[in-house]
Amino acid sequence: MPASPSSTPTGEKTALPALRPAVQESPDYPFTHHDAPVKLDQNEAPDDFPAELKEEVFDLLRAEPWHRYPDMHAERLRAEIARLEGWAELGVVVTPGSNVLIHALADAAGIGGAVVTVSPAFSLYGLAGKLLAEDLRQVPLGPDFALPVAGLIEALSVGSGVLYLAEPHAPTGALHANADLRAVIDAAGDRWVVVLDEAYAQFSGADLSEFYSRPNVARLKTFSKAWALGGARLGYLLAAPELASAVRKLVLPFNVSSFALAAGQVAVKHAGLMTERVQNVVSERERVHSRLVDLPAWHAYPSFANFHLIRTPDAAQAWRLLLDRGVLVRRQDSLPGLAGCIRVSVGNREDNDRFLQAAAEVSAIQAG
Ligand SMILES: *Cc1c(COP(=O)(O)O)cnc(C)c1O
Numbered sequence: 001m002p003a004s005p006s007s008t009p010t011g012e013k014t015a016l017p018a019l020r021p022a023v024q025e026s027p028d029y030p031f032t033h034h035d036a037p038v039k040l041d042q043n044e045a046p047d048d049f050p051a052e053l054k055e056e057v058f059d060l061l062r063a064e065p066w067h068r069y070p071d072m073h074a075e076r077l078r079a080e081i082a083r084l085e086g087w088a089e090l091g092v093v094v095t096p097g098s099n100v101l102i103h104a105l106a107d108a109a110g111i112g113g114a115v116v117t118v119s120p121a122f123s124l125y126g127l128a129g130k131l132l133a134e135d136l137r138q139v140p141l142g143p144d145f146a147l148p149v150a151g152l153i154e155a156l157s158v159g160s161g162v163l164y165l166a167e168p169h170a171p172t173g174a175l176h177a178n179a180d181l182r183a184v185i186d187a188a189g190d191r192w193v194v195v196l197d198e199a200y201a202q203f204s205g206a207d208l209s210e211f212y213s214r215p216n217v218a219r220l221k222t223f224s225k226a227w228a229l230g231g232a233r234l235g236y237l238l239a240a241p242e243l244a245s246a247v248r249k250l251v252l253p254f255n256v257s258s259f260a261l262a263a264g265q266v267a268v269k270h271a272g273l274m275t276e277r278v279q280n281v282v283s284e285r286e287r288v289h290s291r292l293v294d295l296p297a298w299h300a301y302p303s304f305a306n307f308h309l310i311r312t313p314d315a316a317q318a319w320r321l322l323l324d325r326g327v328l329v330r331r332q333d334s335l336p337g338l339a340g341c342i343r344v345s346v347g348n349r350e351d352n353d354r355f356l357q358a359a360a361e362v363s364a365i366q367a368g
């Protein structure tokens with residue numbers, strides 16, 4: 001039920017009528033913390049950032065003057081990222097997590113305009129649309145989570161603003177064909193900023209480089225998944241310098257702390273370690289998938305990311321029965337088209353074995 005401008009989503013009267021209705025009416029980010037021995041609910045890296053690398057971060061931080069502001073635009077880390085990515089330094093914007101960039105891009109191009117994305121999608125795109133844009137257009141994915149090319153082209157035919165696409169897609173784990181993406185990105189022309197969210201790109205093997213040099217394409221990358229630095233809050237944008245400098249105005253100066261910057265610097269210095277760990281996750285993903293497809297009553301979709309989306313007969317029951325067995329996963333069944341679905345991160349071998357054991361029991365119960 002839509003709330004009236006003077007009440008909260010739960011219908012209470014708000015004490016702050018000064019707040020914009022869009023802010024009052026927007027739901028909170030849907031996440032509740034739970035503890036469990038096997039934590040597979042947030043698509044984090046299965047293993048911690050290595051202890052010897054933490055020591056390197058501590059060494060950097062000991063030498064850093066804490067009473068001084070950090071680099072204004074993370075210049076030192078930005079240079080390292082530019083080298084790693086083979087990208088112009090001025091085309092890199094570093095932020096406390098890439099989520100900040102989702103909002104910054106809506107700030108840059110969505111206010112007074114539109115936000116276009118698919119449905120289901122990462123919930124922050126819709127939230128940015130609701131909070132900041134005048135018009136939110138969510139185009140349903142096709143069968144097997146195909147990119148709805150015609151629907152997107154239609155949605156992009158009127159107005160201007162931001163288009164958000166995650167490749168691989170979240171939360172389905174699907175990867176869309178470059179030809180489909182090309183048709184959509186061509187249709188966006190220069191009236192839309194096209195955001196390619198590459199949070200899971202390292203796990204996919206896809207090559208989207210044909211889109212990178214377009215002046216209106218912004219790529220988002222994060223240290224939260226492949227890099228095992230979810231706690232550091234660090235992400236970045238890669239775009240043409242002109243678009244990047246516009247976004248830089250909106251993320252505010254000094255927005256990344258010295259602590260996060262130190263962690264990022266050490267991570268990038270040891271990029272080979274990240275690549276190695278990604279390979280392990282990918283081979284575990286394939287091992288887990290080959291077991292999931294044999295389970296009764298469950299359907300595991302193919303994944304190009306570090307998680308599996310699984311359709312069960314009853315997501316609430318599957319979630320509870322898995323948690324009873326020590327395995328925490330994430331429900332996705334409140335998203336459009338994802339009735340019965342849960343999302344499960346790919347963990348390390350031991351965690352995956354515990355999940356597979358629990359999954360065998362729970363799917364058998366659900367098969368009845
Ligand atoms: C995890 C995730 C991110 C990363 O967000 P951070 O703020 O960098 O932690 C971005 N996009 C999608 C689709 C994600 O799943």
